[in-house]
Amino acid sequence: MTFDPEIIPADVILDVFFTLHDPRQLNRQGNDVGTQYRSAMFYTSDEQKLLFEQSLARAADLWDGPVATELEPLTEFFSAEQYHQDFFAKNPGQGYCMAVAVPKVNKVRKSFAQYVRAA
Secondary structure, three states: OOOOOOOOOHHHHHHHHHHHOOOOOOOEEOOEEOHHHOOEEEEOOHHHHHHHHHHHHHHHHHOOOOOOOEEEEOOOOOOOOHHHOOHHHHOOOOHHHHHHHHHHHHHHHHHOHHHOOOO
């Protein structure tokens, strides 16, 4: 993800991350189970690690129960398969998008309205 920190600060992006999913669930998100569904943050610098640690602390204050999000250095990066790129835009009527993604996007739009632009 790329963004302009002059428009949306990095800490806001991280707060959105913790609004979009339940960081208390270990190796799952809802009905999706497995290590590929774990909540994780991968940093590339000490500065980024500190920023992530601060966001984890804020998330712990927002969620009931311990946060299971992993914090690790980025050692290797793989792009998702092409069919996963822009999945929602390509599949807006798909069941998962309608039942899971739309409510999450609406929650973020409401919680972070000051950063949402009209399309």
